[in-house]
Amino acid sequence: MYHQYFGLREAPFSIAVNPRYLFMSPRHRDALAHLLYGVGAGGGFILLTGEVGTGKTTINRCLLEQLPDDTDIAIILNPALNALELLASVCDELGIDCDTRHHSLKSLTDKLHRFLLDNHARGRKTVLMIDEAQHLDFDVLEQIRLLTNLETNHEKLLQIVLIGQPELAAMLRRPELRQLNQRITARYDLGPLSLDETRAYIRHRLQVAGLTADRELFADGAVRAIHRRSRGIPRLINLLCDRSLLGAYGGNKSRADRAMVEAAAREVMGEEGASSKRRRPAWVVAALVGAVIAAAGAWLWNRGALAPRAEAPAVAAAAPARVAPEAPAANKGSTTAAPWLQPPDAAGQQLWALHAVAVAPDQACPLETVAGLACYRDAVRTWDALQGYDRPLVLELVTPERFRAAALLLGIEGQRARLAAGETVAVVPLAELTPLWSGEFYLLWQPPEGFDGPLSLGDEGPAVAAVARMLARLDGQDRPLTQGRFNEALQSRVRLFQASNQLAADGVVGVRTLLKLNEQLGIDITRSLALSQLETGERS
Structure with a gap:
């Protein structure tokens, strides 16, 4: 009704679950990470609780999308069933042929066990997801617990995900359900947004x-x-x-x-x-x-009863323009006299100095790693694209006189850039900087040990182990998803990380993914830290 009035393509606040509107807050990412770790652990129960409307359904959908292709899933949306009906529903979901007229708990359990063994022999996993699990009766929960007894010598054959409101967690703490509660390998309570x-x-x-x-x-x-x-x-x-x-x-x-x-x-x-x-x-x-x-x-327009006006009034007033402070006097006049406009080598040396490297290499952006730092060079078309890099970087410029130059960018605030100008910081309108910049830039970062190219499913080595440890540290987990081989659990976690950081969610760990990981873990220097170093004259 109102979206056209505000210049929107559609109504933005529908309560229907729309994947295009997926918003992963830090707590939603944590919840999904816990579920993925639980599935990767290879057995037992996973528990997700949260108040009505906190986003459990969103997490469920994300989990389903992140599960590997070799996973068979049974989803129970209506848990108001007795034990026999629940087992029959699970068999139906998994496509297990059952005699609906003469089945019993034993016959259904036997058929499910054979299916799980066959699935395991084919290298496939089986997951049972039960929504609104707070409505399950005690005898049904006990029957579900017994399903986790179906196992080989090395792992459980069935992974069970229980989703429900907070009273589910309280119910599982009751003494009669302590055996089930002890089998929960991952649990998360999804709280409201700050x-x-x-x-x-x-x-x-x-x-x-x-x-x-x-x-x-x-x-x-x-x-x-x-x-x-x-x-x-x-x-x-x-x-x-x-x-x-x-x-x-x-x-x-x-x-x-x-x-x-x-x-x-x-x-x-x-x-x-x-x-x-x-x-x-x-x-x-x-x-x-x-x-x-x-x-x-x-309707009248379509009938031709109304004629178009010469000039349509604006449907919504634009937000008042913010007046940026005047640029420093040193930046006025010819751009060649601007203190922030540096020779390419000088800007590169200052970038290396911000990373606590006293002597910069001969080339500002070398191909090899120097002092644990690697150079990443790229080109973008907009200032918005640079906002994704929370770190200092060097813009490669060309002056009006067609000489090569550079500027050390420390941040963008609205329509202004903060640039290093010797030992101070200059605030420069983007309109003044844009004519000099073709979109090329480079930055420095710390690659993980052994990293020499993109990592993907099946790769092995210290770089894979380092990435797994980084993600475990990000998720607050003591145990990484792998010790050295890029497995499906790690691939799913990488995809989740990429999707939540506006990267291509292909499950491949390249430089862009590692740059974002480094930023979130505080491994590389940030814009704010670089700005502070210049303003105080300190070095890290």
């Missing part, structure tokens, strides 16, 4: 729906109110955002404010003694009237 995560979540969904980067549809006070009213639960965030934008649309406003969120909360959550006979808020009425008028206008 205020910052709520803000990022709202922004993410709006951008997927087509909102440009220079616009805001929610005032900061509105975001705080949404987080407080929703308690950080994504489903409630969607409902509040949807109704708030509807209110802004009905009131002909360019963005939603705190008052609109409070009105939306009363409407969505039925607060303050609302009854079925309570009058709708004025903004809802206005929104509905606006929608009717818009629909009627579209």
Whole structure:
């Protein structure tokens, strides 16, 4: 109804699960990492709990996408079954031929055991996923526990994932279920989003729906109110955002404010003694009237009753432009006199110095590793593409007089760049820098031990082991997914990491993936640290 008014392609806050709107907060990534580790552990139970609307379904879908192709999956969405019905449903999901008229617990268990043994002999894994598991009866949970007794001498034949609300975890702590609780190899309680995560979540969904980067549809006070009213639960965030934008649309406003969120909360959550006979808020009425008028206008247009106007009014006011501070006087005039414009070798030497290398190599970007650092060179078309590198880097420039030059970039803030200018920092408008830059740049980074090229499924060696240790450290796990061979569990974890960091999720560990890993683990120098070093005159 309102998305066209705000210049969006579609309504951004539907509560339907849409993979295009996937938002992986740090806690969602942790939850998925725990599930992947549990599946890779080769047996037992995996437990995921969380309040209604926190994103368990999203995690489930991600897990299914990350499982290797040699995995057979049985999914039980309605657990309100007795033990016999549950086993029959599992057999149906796995395509096991059963006599539905004469089956018993023993006959179904025997057939399932034979299937699991045959699957194991073919090198395939079997996973049973049960949603809304808090509704399972005790005798059914005990029967599920018995299924994990189906095993070989080395591993369990069936991996079971239990998903449910927090009362599931409380139920499993009861003494009569202690045997099942002790078999849980990975567990995670998915909590609500923080205020910052709520803000990022709202922004993410709006951008997927087509909102440009220079616009805001929610005032900061509105975001705080949404987080407080929703308690950080994504489903409630969607409902509040949807109704708030509807209110802004009905009131002909360019963005939603705190008052609109409070009105939306009363409407969505039925607060303050609302009854079925309570009058709708004025903004809802206005929104509905606006929608009717818009629909009627579209119909009349199609019928030819309305003629196009000479100039269509803007449907939403643009966000007020921010006035950047004037660039330092030293940057005015000819670009060749700018202190941040350096000879290529000088910029390279300063980059090496930021990485605590006292004597830079002869070539600023050598092919071989020097002092544990490797040079990565690339070319991009936009400033946005550089924002993905949280580290200092050298821009390769050409002056108006067609001489080679360089600039040491320390960060981009809005329409300005922070560049090293000797022992100080210059703030330079991007409009002044853009004509000199063709898109080429290079940076320094620390590759893992033994890394000499992309790593993929089946590779072995110290670099694979190093990557597994890095991911385990990122996930807070004591045990890595592999000790030296690139297995399917590691491939799935790499894909998850790549997808959550806007990289091509191909499961191949190349330089871009390692750069992002280094950034998140604090291995390489960051922009903020480099900026601090220059401003204080220190070196790491």
